[in-house]
Amino acid sequence: MNVWKKSLALCLTLMMLASLAACGGDQEPDETPAEEPVTLRVAALKGPTAMGMVKLMDDSKPVTEAVEEEHEDVGTSGNLYDFTLAASADEVTPLLIQGELDMACVPANLASVLYNRTKGEIVTLAVNTLGVLYMVENGNAVQSLADLKGKTIVAAGKGSTPEYALRYLLSENGIDPDADVVIDWKSEHSECVAALASGAATVALLPQPFVTVAQSKMPDLRVALDLTEEWDKLDNGSALLTGVVVARKDFVEEHPTAVATFLEDYGASVSWVNENTADAAELIAGYGIVDSAAVAEKALPYCNIVCITGAEMKEKLSGYLQVLFDADPASVGADPADESTGLPGDDFYYGA
Numbered sequence: 001m002n003v004w005k006k007s008l009a010l011c012l013t014l015m016m017l018a019s020l021a022a023c024g025g026d027q028e029p030d031e032t033p034a035e036e037p038v039t040l041r042v043a044a045l046k047g048p049t050a051m052g053m054v055k056l057m058d059d060s061k062p063v064t065e066a067v068e069e070e071h072e073d074v075g076t077s078g079n080l081y082d083f084t085l086a087a088s089a090d091e092v093t094p095l096l097i098q099g100e101l102d103m104a105c106v107p108a109n110l111a112s113v114l115y116n117r118t119k120g121e122i123v124t125l126a127v128n129t130l131g132v133l134y135m136v137e138n139g140n141a142v143q144s145l146a147d148l149k150g151k152t153i154v155a156a157g158k159g160s161t162p163e164y165a166l167r168y169l170l171s172e173n174g175i176d177p178d179a180d181v182v183i184d185w186k187s188e189h190s191e192c193v194a195a196l197a198s199g200a201a202t203v204a205l206l207p208q209p210f211v212t213v214a215q216s217k218m219p220d221l222r223v224a225l226d227l228t229e230e231w232d233k234l235d236n237g238s239a240l241l242t243g244v245v246v247a248r249k250d251f252v253e254e255h256p257t258a259v260a261t262f263l264e265d266y267g268a269s270v271s272w273v274n275e276n277t278a279d280a281a282e283l284i285a286g287y288g289i290v291d292s293a294a295v296a297e298k299a300l301p302y303c304n305i306v307c308i309t310g311a312e313m314k315e316k317l318s319g320y321l322q323v324l325f326d327a328d329p330a331s332v333g334a335d336p337a338d339e340s341t342g343l344p345g346d347d348f349y350y351g352a
Contacts, residue, residue, distance in 0.1 A: 037078060037079060037080050038079055038080065038255050038258040039079070039080040039081065039082055040079050040080070040081050040082070040102050040103060040258060040262055041082045041084070041100070041101045041102045041103070042081060042082070042083050042084070042101070042102065042103045042104065042105075042262075043083070043084040043085070043086055043091075043092045043095065043096070043101050043103070043104040043105070044083070044084075044085055044086070044104070044105040045085075045086055045087070045088065045089060045092065045105060045106070045243075046085055046086070046087055046288065046289050046290075047209070047289065047290070048129045048132050048207075048208060048209070048242060048243065048299075048303040048304075048305065049105040049106070049107075049128055049129050049242060049243030050085060050105060050287075050289045051273060051280070051284055051289060051290075051296070051300065051303060051305055052128055052129070052266070052269060052270040052273050052274075052305040052306075052307065053083070053105065053128075053266065053269055054269070054273060054280060054283040054284055054287060054289065055268070055269035055272045055273055055280070055283065056081070056265050056266055056268075056269035057081070057083050057269075057283075057287065058283055059269075060079075060080070060081040060083075060265075078261055078265075079258050079261050079262055079265065084101070085287060085288065085289065089106055089107060089110055092104045092106060093106075093110070093114065096114065096122070096246070096248065097114070097117070097118060099248065101248075102247060102248060102251045103125070103245060103246065103247040103248075103251075103262070104245070104246055104247075105128055105243055105244070105245050106243065106244065106246055107160075107161060107242065107243055107244075108127070108161070108241040108242065108243060108244050108317060108320060108321070109160075109161060109321065109324050109331050109332055111124050111244050111246045111317075111348075112321050112324075112332035112333050112343070112344050112348070113331075113332060113333035114246065114333070115333065115344045115348050116332070116333030116334065116335070116341040116342070116344075117333060119340070120249065120344075120345070120347060120348070121248060121249045121250070122246050122247070122248065122249065122348070123246065123247055123248075123249050123252055123347065123348060123349070123350045124244050124245070124246050124313065124317065124348055124349055124350060125244075125245045125246065125247055125252075125259065125262075125263060125309065125350045125351075126244065126245045126263060126266065126307050126308060126309045126313060127239075127241055127243075127244050127306060127307075127308040127309075127313050127316060127317060128243050128244060128245050128266075128270070128305070128306060128307060128308075129241070129242040129243040129303065129304055129305060129306065130228055130239060130240060130241060130242065130304035130306055131165070131226075131227050131228030131231060131239070131240030131241065131242060131304060132207045132208045132228075132242050132302070132303055132304060133161075133162060133165060133166075133205060133206070133207050133227040133228070133240070134205075134206055134207070134208070134211050134223050134224075134225065134226055134227065134302070135148070135153070135203065135204070135205055135223075135224045135225035135227065136196070136203070136204050136205075136206055136211055136214065136215075136221055136222065136223055136224060137202060137203050137204075137221070137222050137224040138196060138199075138202045138203075138218065138220060138221055138222075139202055139222070140222070142203060142224040142225065143224070144225070145169060145170065145173040145175065145225065145230060146173060146174070146175070148170065148175060148180075148181055148203070149175055149180045149181065150180065150181070151181055151182070151203050152181070152182040152183075152184055152201065152203065153166075153181060153182070153183050153184065153203050153204065153205055154184045154186055154191075154192045154195045154196070154201040154203070154204045154205070155183055155184070155185060155186065155192060155204065155205035155206075156185065156186045156187065156188050156189045156191065156192055156205075157189075157205075158185040160331075161242070161324075162205055162207070163183075163185075164323070164324050164327045164328065164331060165227060165231070165240055166183070166205055166227075167327065168323055168327060169227060169230050169231060172234055173230075184201070189206055189207065189210045190210070192204045192205070192206055192210075193206070193210060193213065193214045193217070196214060196218060196221065197214075197217055197218060203224070205227075207242075208299045208302050208303045209290055209295050209296065209298075209299035209303070211223065211299070211302065212295050212298045212299040212302075213295055215298075216295065226302075227240055228240045228304060236319065237315055237316075237319050238315075238316060238318075238319020238320045238322065238323060239316040239319065239320060240320065241316065241317060241320045242304070244313075244317065245266070247259065247350070249347075252350065259350075263307070263309060266307055267307040267309075270305055270306065270307040271307075273300070273305055274300075274305055277297050277300045277301065278297055280296070280297075280300060281293045281294070281296035281297035281300060284296040284300075309350075309351055310351045310352050311352050313349060313351075313352060314346075314349040314352035317349070318343070318344075318349070321343055321344070322343065325342070325343055329342070332344075
């Protein structure tokens with residue numbers, strides 16, 4: 001009797017297995033549902049820090065629009081993008097902190113400020129722009145930083161990167177920025193250009209693309225010094241930086257694949273922009289990042305657009321932030337009354 005029961009149980013088991021095999025027979029083994037694409041909400045500031053993103057913006061636009069309109073013939077296993085271009089960091093910062101943005105291209109020191117303000121909830125994905133500061137001159141007197149001694153320099157950006165970078169480079173080259181030069185601070189870069197054009201000034205510190213704009217008005221205006229090159233001459237492991245790409249830590253942890261894909265997409269976009277300046281300039285002007293395609297095309301080779309990630313990013317950025325911290329701890333978000341603030345920890349540097 002026991003043998004019969006065991007035989008019956010075996011038969012029933014075989015029948016169930018056969019039935020299951022039949023139900024799944026029409027499904028290919030690799031027909032797993034594709035992961036739903038993630039929509040990344042990304043902001044950038046008009047100017048050099050947004051220039052490297054234009055190819056990605058332009059390529060992703062038709063796919064994102066088609067998916068949003070629920071066209072059945074469009075499929076993607078990659079990211080979707082929702083881009084925002086802003087005129088100032090003040091427009092971007094609250095949106096990022098409040099979770100209305102996932103990523104943003106911001107000034108390098110602001111990334112550290114946000115890290116401190118959010119208690120470590122901001123991470124840096126990449127350096128996207130090296131230095132864009134240049135010393136320009138109506139004349140030929142300035143051939144080195146040493147030649148600035150005794151000169152008056154018009155500049156804008158007091159209390160921010162232009163001031164810290166200029167003071168640091170002057171000091172490292174034996175020039176006292178408070179005694180050996182006169183720095184005439186203006187409220188805007190356009191005022192510096194106006195001072196040059198009127199003859200009220202002969203030497204100015206300007207970023208791109210303002211250098212190109214100024215040269216279009218003053219053909220004899222000369223780029224005397226590239227501050228990025230001057231910084232590199234110090235050979236201290238850091239670099240003069242302008243902008244970085246940051247993201248909310250919780251988004252990065254929740255969507256690691258989307259973040260990795262973004263960095264691939266962004267790196268490809270930066271490469272295309274640097275290799276196709278004329279076409280890139282048209283896109284840059286078309287998106288209103290720079291007013292004129294002609295200006296954008298001339299300025300692009302001097303805007304130092306990059307996509308530096310991982311250990312190299314950490315080395316350059318941490319060294320730069322150390323310089324700013326030494327000059328003014330508040331420039332990187334450190335608060336003497338709050339011991340938890342200061343230079344960012346290792347968790348600030350994604351993939352490093």
